[in-house]
Amino acid sequence: MSSPVIIAALAAGLAGFSPPADKMPSVVIRVAGDCSAAAAQVVAETGGELLSAQPTSDGKCVVTVLIPGNGGRPKKVTVKVPM
Incomplete structure (x- = not known):
């Protein structure tokens, strides 16, 4: 299930708005x-x-x-x- 915060950040980026980096959630990706x-x-x-x-x-x-x-x-x- 996708995180609502990630979806909102993606939608904002597609709309031309990108929040400051310090306001973005940290994401941990396991490899x-x-x-x-x-x-x-x-x-x-x-x-x-x-x-x-x-x-x-x-x-x-x-x-x-x-x-x-x-x-x-x-x-x-x-x-x-x-x-």
């Missing part, structure tokens, strides 16, 4: 980190095949790999590791 190193580590440690790697809001990565079985179905393993 997802890169899980490639964490995924590579899990793949190397397990000998599995990477299925997915997703960053979490607490600075970790959820990595899912398929580990080959002995002629049977591979085992799906999901681990949470630091980024």
Whole structure:
């Protein structure tokens, strides 16, 4: 859901009015980190095949790999590791 303050600021900017910078609300934008190193580590440690790697809001990565079985179905393993 969008903030009413942000919508008002955007509308004012489109109308040609821009309030002073000190009157604008501060906005925090979270940027997802890169899980490639964490995924590579899990793949190397397990000998599995990477299925997915997703960053979490607490600075970790959820990595899912398929580990080959002995002629049977591979085992799906999901681990949470630091980024």
